[in-house]
Amino acid sequence: MADFAWTIPLWPLLGWLVLGLVGGRLPRRLVALIGCGTVALAFAAAVAARATFPGEPQERTLFTWIAAGAFSVDAGLLLDRLSIVMVLMVSGVGLLIHIYSVGYMAEDRAYSRYFAYLNLFMASMLLLVMGRSLLVLFVGWELVGLCSYLLIGFWFDRERAANSGRKAFVVNRIGDAAFLIGVLLLWTSLGTLDLRAIGAQAATLGPPVMVTASLLLFTGATGKSAQLPLYTWLPDAMEGPTPVSALIHAATMVTAGVYMIARLFPLFTHPVTVVVVSTVGALTAFFAATIALVEWDMKRVMAYSTISQLGYMFLAVGVLAPAAGIFHLTTHAFFKALLFLAAGSVMHAMHNVIDMHVLGGLARPLRYTAGAFIIGGLALAGIPPFSGFFSKDLILERAWEHAVGGGSPVPFILGLVTALVTAVYITRAARYAFFDQPHRESHPHEAPPVMLWPMVLLALLTVAGGLLGAQRIGAPLLEFLAPQFAAAAPHEAAPGLFVPVLSILAGVAGVAIGWLGYRDRRDPDLGWVARLFSRHWYLLDLYDGVLVPAAKRVAVLLAGPVDLGVIDRAVNGIGALAAGGARGLRRLQTGYVRQYAAIILVGTILLMAYWATR
């Protein structure tokens, strides 16, 4: 393994240091060069890692981080098949989005702060996927959460952006608490936090511990990856700059939960865990897709779509097909980043207007953007030969085998229905924004080349990405990952045509419904169903009407009577005790030398009397 390969997370970290410390004084071109150049170096190191990968997992220890008795954690890196796929995807897509940002953020005042945050995010994400111990992974996990918060609230002078950042942080905290408990449970029962050791020894755990630990970690994943019931922060995260939405809230960070489960895959093989993970994934996929159907903000459509596609990935790892999940993770990174960049290009052209009520007819003035959006949309809808078809179809095939093999049929059925709904909502969005007659006269201008080229490259990847997993040509990505998931569910070598045909039918039918049923920016009247969808199946009423007010009341109680009344009083009381005691004692210090001498005399006499009478 080339030494260069181990420097992957180092470069963006350096970029963050330089930009964070002196970025404000550097010219913009240099800031852009440092921001993109460090990520390009990380990508080059990732390519070197793939090129020199010997086949066996490679480890490297940087230093002993914690050594406390039996508890010892090394800060170490791990490069195996799974992390190589992840670093290639993260640094590659990240590089394209960094370049796009050079154009998108060109007018922004806080140019260097933006690139500093973005570089810090890249370093954290690469650390997350390269960490050798669960604790290092957790450090990366929390750091990407921090970067997410910083970048959602990047325009913190807008109240909504600042609130959305806070919301993301708080909701993630709920999941992270469960995650941390899971980590501690694994430590107490296995005595190690090394990721490979956990994978190897997972089978020795008793079923209660195994199910509890896996579900605790999964709860953490539902926060980070915006699954039911902790999905609410992701739509609000769209307040951040659009490239951030593309990079963090579509392609990379939100997939960390899927990566974590694939990484600790043997831990998630207990039947109870299988049912929970696959059902939550399938329900989320369907649930979020229905919301996307009635959403009018184009970026929020993408956000619900991301939640839905992440649901597919959890469905895949749930039904013991982690390779399919990682494959979908990769193609989704391509086409969803492309869709977001296209949406960003629309915002750039329309002066930040993203409400589909007032968009329309953009296909002519924004030809490249429209082309990119349509390619990404077709991939999302699962139309062959675009990449999304292959990965989604593979997941559906695995879900079908799961159902036939005696598992629950719910993942397959919901997955298939969701494929239809997905095609409808993305066709609706494309039609409203790009094809229907414009609402009012406007003169949008196409994005500059620095924004178009990343879109072109992502479009190429979106078209060709399916080749990574197309089984008819040998599925290079799946073959590469196969040794990693030797314990995964075995499947028949020759897939039938039944599921692909159903999947294509669902996609085509969805596109047809979307094109014919929605026109002139008027949704067909769905009556109470539309209300059901737009209220998030009344989950919004549960959250906004019950849970959030209850939490606020608890917070008021804790802040007032408990914090001020008990804790602050205790602390202040201790302080007052010390101050009062000192006020009394200071009277001894009169400053009169003769008095000190008298006290010494008395003390000496007392001592001598004590010795004499003893």
Added chain:
Amino acid sequence: MVPLPAYLVLGALLFSLGMIGVLVRRNALIVFMSIELMLNSVNLTFVALSRHLGSMDGQLAVFFTIVVAGVEVVVGLAIIVEIFRSRATVNLDDVDLLRG
């Protein structure tokens, strides 16, 4: 031959005189002289006991006391001179910067 108790009683009297001087006088120089009196009363006791016990240890201690007292005079007088320069007084009760 003067008996030993006479020396010890004299030493105790001198020590008490010095002690009272330290406690009741305010003039720093007088206090200083009183301290010297106390030191030398102890010296007298040392020497008397040394003679009585036939050991040289007491006389050794006396030499130490004399040397340290000399050093103390140097430092102490310098401090008193400095106090007088800055405050135009050597009254110990006026020097109470360390009052709490």
